[in-house]
Amino acid sequence: MKEMVLKYGCNPNQAAARIYMHNGGDLPLEVLNGRPGYINLLDALNSYQLVKELKEAIHLPAAASFKHVSPAGAAVATDMSDTLKHIYYVDDLELSPLATAYACARGADRMSSYGDFVALSDTCDVATATLLKREVSDGVIAPDYTEEALGILKTKRKGTYCVLKIDEDYKPALLEHKDVYGVTFEQERNEAKITTDLFKTRPTRNKDIPEKAQRDLLIALITLKYTQSNSVCYVKNGMTVGVGAGQQSRVHCTRLAGNKTDIWWLRQHPKVLALPFKEDVRRPDRDNAVDVYLSDDYDDVLADGAWQLVFTRCPAPLTREEKKTWLGELHGVSLGSDAFFPFGDNIERAHRSGVDYIAQAGGSVRDDHVIAMCDKYNIAMAMTGLRLFHH
Known part of the structure; x- marks a missing residue:
């Protein structure tokens, strides 16, 4: 055809x-x-x-x-x-x-x-x-x-x-084209090979990135290669658990993907697993209900009685302290970034979502600050030297 x-x-x-x-x-x-x-x-x-x-x-x-x-x-x-x-x-x-x-x-x-x-x-x-x-x-x-x-x-x-x-x-052909406002753009396809060789440069004190973490970092970077930039990706056990795409600020990517990672982990809390759903509630509606249950808006749902639409009884909220304790048990998450981190605030946010391993391009004038923040939390970080913007 x-x-x-x-x-x-x-x-x-x-x-x-x-x-x-x-x-x-x-x-x-x-x-x-x-x-x-x-x-x-x-x-x-x-x-x-x-x-x-x-x-x-x-x-x-x-x-x-x-x-x-x-x-x-x-x-x-x-x-x-x-x-x-x-x-x-x-x-x-x-x-x-x-x-x-x-x-x-x-x-x-x-x-x-x-x-x-x-x-x-x-x-x-x-x-x-x-x-x-x-x-x-x-x-x-x-x-x-x-x-x-x-x-x-x-x-x-x-x-x-x-x-x-x-x-x-x-x-596909090596050269690819795209028209914007009647103007044709031409560039070489991004055929950079993403392998564990990218993880050789590890400027942090902790240089230990186990084999499974390297696999997860590969998944993160390959995923980012096809994600609209700016983008950050969290991976654990061979699967993405949070993708933050298309944000103008890198820390917003990190927050967005980190929030998704937090929800993924909180969904495994015993209280969430025991939510008393009505038998006829569809899977998408259960997903939406869990999202509301874990949000700051759940108190409003309790107040107006909307819980009765999906639950057989009113579930007790997951308290802020319970969330904090449960999230504190999340470890071993790998994080990839499609470009360098310009500030250490990205590392602060990543740490809160269980990140122990990072792969990012490096090359920021504040690399030393980012490295120091990783050292503060004993995070092992590789600087790949490879930017992965995708538009």
């Missing part, structure tokens, strides 16, 4: 929309079901690059959950605790490694992943298709699908679910 005519562009008023190859060749993807939109395809092509690179770097099946051209989550196939299976709503499923990767990619930030576009590094199997079928999602891209998995996906959304097959051997 030489080109694909789309229903419209980013918005319905942008009627003339299509994708095609500058060189006149065939498109590297095929529509197996549904009708993808302009933003769907942007998410699909960005997210597939991410999972392809994760698989090449870590040699495990990988998955990503994309929304508006940035990852809500990304993960490789690792063991999941029973608690994570419960809060990710997969404790009733038999998961393959690929399905596990997607469950983790979507599960850490389920509110952001609602209505996502999914990327899979490997052939979509029945287990992954079964998980996808019951989640609110716009589409999926993968190098292939088993016959049974494709049959399952074709029944989703009354038969309109978007299923894309990508040529895994496709190699």
Whole structure:
């Protein structure tokens, strides 16, 4: 197929929309079901690059959950605790490694992943298709699908679910182009290889970055490579637990991603696990209710009785002291930044969310201050010398 005519562009008023190859060749993807939109395809092509690179770097099946051209989550196939299976709503499923990767990619930030576009590094199997079928999602891209998995996906959304097959051997041209206000931009693709060699320069007193932490730092940096900048990413146990994208201030990225990480960890608190949901409350509504329960607005919900919509009884609040104590037990988080940290306040905020390992570009005039702040909290930091802006 030489080109694909789309229903419209980013918005319905942008009627003339299509994708095609500058060189006149065939498109590297095929529509197996549904009708993808302009933003769907942007998410699909960005997210597939991410999972392809994760698989090449870590040699495990990988998955990503994309929304508006940035990852809500990304993960490789690792063991999941029973608690994570419960809060990710997969404790009733038999998961393959690929399905596990997607469950983790979507599960850490389920509110952001609602209505996502999914990327899979490997052939979509029945287990992954079964998980996808019951989640609110716009589409999926993968190098292939088993016959049974494709049959399952074709029944989703009354038969309109978007299923894309990508040529895994496709190699894009070195130069890429983008038009803005009638002006064409041209640049080399960002083909920088992200490997553990980037972690050799460790200016902090603590230089110990264990193998699993190095894997998590690789996941963070590869995720950032396809995240709208400025961006910061927190990773633990092979999965992103907080992605802060598209902020003008780096500390706001760090706060945003840190807040998401805090919520991910607080969702595992015994009080949250024991919330008395009514049986007919849907998964997205449970996610929203947990978010409100953990917010500063919960007292208002108690006051106006809105809790009765989702709970069988009024849950006691999780107090500020209980939150602080529980968050104090979070450790071993790895953090990546797509550029240097200009101030030590980023490290202060990262420390509060259990960060023990950092990879960032370095090169700020205040590097000494950032290093000193890491030393204050015994954080091991690598300076990669590699900026990963993505726009």
